[in-house]
Amino acid sequence: xxxxxxxxxxxxxxxxxxxxxxxxxxxxxxxxxxxxxxxxxxxxxxxxxxxxxxxxxxxx
Amino acid sequence: xxxxxxxxxxxxxxxxxxxxxxxxxxxxxxxxxxxxxxxxxxxxxxxxxxxxxxxxxxxxxxxxxxxxxxxxxxxxxxxxxxxxxxxxxxxxxxxxxxxxxxxxxxxxxxxxxxxxxxxxxxxxxxxxxxxxxxxxxxxxxxxxxxxxxxxxxxxxxxxxxxxxxxxxxxxxxxxxxxxxxxxxxxxxxxxxxxxxxxxxxxxxxxxxxxxxxxxxxxxxxxxxxxxxxxxxxxxxxxxxxxxxxxxxxxxxxxx
Numbered sequence: 170x171x172x173x174x175x176x177x178x179x180x181x182x183x184x185x186x187x188x189x190x191x192x193x194x195x196x197x198x199x200x201x202x203x204x205x206x207x208x209x210x211x212x213x214x215x216x217x218x219x220x221x222x223x224x225x226x227x228x229x
Numbered sequence: 230x231x232x233x234x235x236x237x238x239x240x241x242x243x244x245x246x247x248x249x250x251x252x253x254x255x256x257x258x259x260x261x262x263x264x265x266x267x268x269x270x271x272x273x274x275x276x277x278x279x280x281x282x283x284x285x286x287x288x289x290x291x292x293x294x295x296x297x298x299x300x301x302x303x304x305x306x307x308x309x310x311x312x313x314x315x316x317x318x319x320x321x322x323x324x325x326x327x328x329x330x331x332x333x334x335x336x337x338x339x340x341x342x343x344x345x346x347x348x349x350x351x352x353x354x355x356x357x358x359x360x361x362x363x364x365x366x367x368x369x370x371x372x373x374x375x376x377x378x379x380x381x382x383x384x385x386x387x388x389x390x391x392x393x394x395x396x397x398x399x400x401x402x403x404x405x406x407x408x409x410x411x412x413x414x415x416x417x418x419x420x421x422x423x424x425x426x427x428x429x430x431x432x433x434x435x436x437x438x439x440x441x442x443x444x445x446x447x448x449x450x451x452x453x454x455x456x457x458x459x460x461x462x463x464x465x466x467x468x469x470x471x472x473x474x475x476x477x478x479x480x481x482x483x484x
Contacts, residue, residue, distance in 0.1 A: 173279040175344040182283045182337040197449040204456035216467045
């Protein structure tokens, strides 16, 4: 594909967006893994929502 | 089930679990179609040549950075007026996503401006007001991180978010109110779009893809924030159980 004389600007724009969106996806996935790991560590210590008396309909 | 029933985080998490795979699939399909149209079916612009293809990411990113702030503003009203338990979760989770979309809009605009305007940046009203929006996002993210209690942080951030919402009409109408190097609106106009359909359709498909991406990321980030608050609540409860009266000293930050 020939993007003309300004191909560098076009490729840089799309590459930057891909990197930024990739970074956002990595951030949310990493954050989820961190929170789930923390919850599991607490559960392993016997500290869980069920043990703390949180009902399934209560606000956390 | 009424909308307000989803104020319960557990129900909300169940809803996210069901909806997220479908939204993600739609988002991937929309991006595949949008990128194909942007590079293979959309023609060159008669003046700008192939650089018009930057528009297919620049304009959706610019729309989404404003939509994201609108979502945060509505969430802030939910925090201050109705004390909806998910409102400040929504606002806090949207801020980094909005900052990323604003960053994309500014940088792709700059990369489009250099070959078309001859400069990467001018301090005109549109560019400057979008830069102010990015600073607002970064300021709000900082405010949330500086306050330990997420409820107090949510209220303070909600007030600041609503003050910052004054910038939204300034961004939208800056090209009409002042002489700017940035062009006036050519899609969202009272007299209809001024863009040829061959160029307009790829733009609209990419805008749908960016919108779906925002909702996917927002739901994922909200889920994470709910889990973070659960971790915090459990740590506080465990601390107060093991050291009654010392819970405040052992309180963990929300992040």
